[in-house]
């Protein structure tokens with residue numbers, strides 16, 4: 039049966055169902071036990087599964103990820119939480135040099151079926167150390183998979199896949215989507231990692247975007263539709279591996295594309311998407327690939343500055359118009 | 368140790384400045400006038416005040432997410448602080464940092480910090496520079512009980528001891544890290560037990576007693592300046608409000624009774640009572656301090672409200688420092 043629940047509840051339900059189905063799944067992180075996590079992502083889980091399986095950890099990000107790596111290699115299926123994505127920096131050795139590489143370095147003998155969950159994104163005036171979008175950094179590391187859902191339905195299906203995945207996977211929850219409601223089936227289901235979703239079909243321009251920005255792009259597309267501009271919005275959902283095929287298919291149809299993301303533009307994932315498009319579909323392009331992203335500065339605290347810092351509906355609309363302004367082939 | 372009335376009144380003034388600033392910030396947050404997160408220091412005023420009264424303007428401190436109190440105690444002014452909390456261009460950080468990054472190098476305050484544990488290594492770096500220059504300056508790092516569980520704290524403490532740096536480690540043990548009690552996240556009761564592992568002295572002080580804290584800080588500073596290296600001071604204290612925001616009672620991770628017991632030990636009111644009893648100061652003396660500082664706060668709020676928000680062209684300013692001869 040399907041009913042409306044929130045993005046966080048969808049996350050929570052995926053964890054609960056997988057924990058019920060598999061005794062090897064456990065969760066560890068700061069404030070996730072009795073308190074249920076600062077975003078309430080883990081609410082009620084300790085009550086249901088006990089302190090053995092839902093563990094409140096010290097403020098020790100390195101040890102939290104290390105706990106996951108070690109427990110995974112030893113046969114468990116850990117879900118380890120890093121409260122804010124910014125704090126993965128504290129645990130980068132365990133993520134980049136250990137979790138991501140153990141399998142390869144050991145000649146394939148070890149598996150790390152671990153999910154790292156964390157909260158990403160800005161828009162809350164949370165300033166430079168609590169607002170970052172660091173997905174490009176982690177997508178750069180072979181061995182990791184990275185997921186960043188834009189809605190409750192995808193959240194549940196993707197989180198389920200993350201938990202069942204035999205590789206270290208980072209599930210990013212966008213902080214501004216926590217309360218987003220959507221239709222979600224009650225029964226467990228898995229959305230395969232590496233499969234993009236066409237959020238909105240269109241024929242004139244393709245927008246590639248994810249997490250909160252993907253929804254903003256759909257809103258922009260809806261507005262532009264009233265002017266007769268048909269925009270297709272593609273949400274990769276999984277950033278690593280990236281479903282370039284779906285993106286290329288779309289570009290071959292629309293011949294114009296922009297990428298929209300919250301992270302800074304320089305070396306952001308927009309650069310990777312643009313590079314792949316020009317490699318695979320150069321002859322189909324009627325305009326250079328557009329990018330709407332943050333300027334090259336830390337996230338400012340001031341709400342006025344942050345509003346200008348983030349991609350806005352206006353900037354997205356302008357970028358769409360600008361790729362459309364190019365004469366077609 | 369006996370302290371002069373001036374010293375005692377100075378510490379009292381620091382505590383009241385913090386209390387009034389924090390209560391005002393809490394009210395402004397409730398009125399949706401402060402963007403972002405707000406971690407209030409109410410209840411812990413004695414710690415910052417007792418330590419900072421032992422420091423000079425040149426001495427440096429590093430702070431935490433709960434940082435306003437440290438800056439006020441170190442001599443931060445209300446106006447630019449309030450303006451920063453309101454994200455105005457006249458704020459100490461020009462509206463780019465906010466509560467969690469508030470700083471002012473002029474009074475040696477090297478920043479509140481959004482990353483738990485990140486301040487300690489920075490205080491060690493400042494201590495290194497001070498020893499390097501042999502300038503008679505010390506640095507102090509304020510941090511919570513919870514932050515001693517992070518690797519950065521361990522590395523900083525060990526390095527400071529190994530290099531015999533003039534650093535004061537000030538742990539404010541308020542028994543919780545966010546919403547989780549200390550006993551869930553460490554197997555020891557007293558943080559000070561960790562000091563021996565690094566080879567530094569550690570003392571437990573009553574974190575609600577500004578005089579006890581001041582004494583301990585003076586002792587630690589003396590040791591640092593004598594070239595004997597760092598000390599750890601653990602102040603047993605309590606935050607009266609929630610981890611962030613202004614709720615105090617009815618929280619699910621701690622009991623109202625516990626809050627009430629600690630509030631009976633309010634660091635400011637108990638200090639005033641003791642002083643009046645000892646005949647060192649009168650009720651009137653204290654009332655005058657409160658009244659004067661209340662007026663300052665009102666002025667600061669007005670200043671902050673009247674101040675402009677930053678111009679959007681400031682987004683790309685101050686990402687890098689200029690280096691003569693280098694491309695910008």
Ligand SMILES: Cc1ncc(C[n+]2csc(CCOP(=O)(O)OP(=O)(O)O)c2C)c(N)n1
Pocket residue numbers: 068097099121125128431432433481482483484510511512513514515541543544545610
């Ligand atoms: C590296 C890191 N992990 C987690 C957090 C989230 N967080 C902010 S404050 C806090 C609790 C800190 O506890 P403590 O050090 O005791 O300070 P207190 O809040 O009690 O003053 C946590 C976990 C953070 N900001 N940085």
Ligand SMILES: [Mg+2]
Pocket residue numbers: 511512513539540541542543544545
């Ligand atoms: Mg604490």
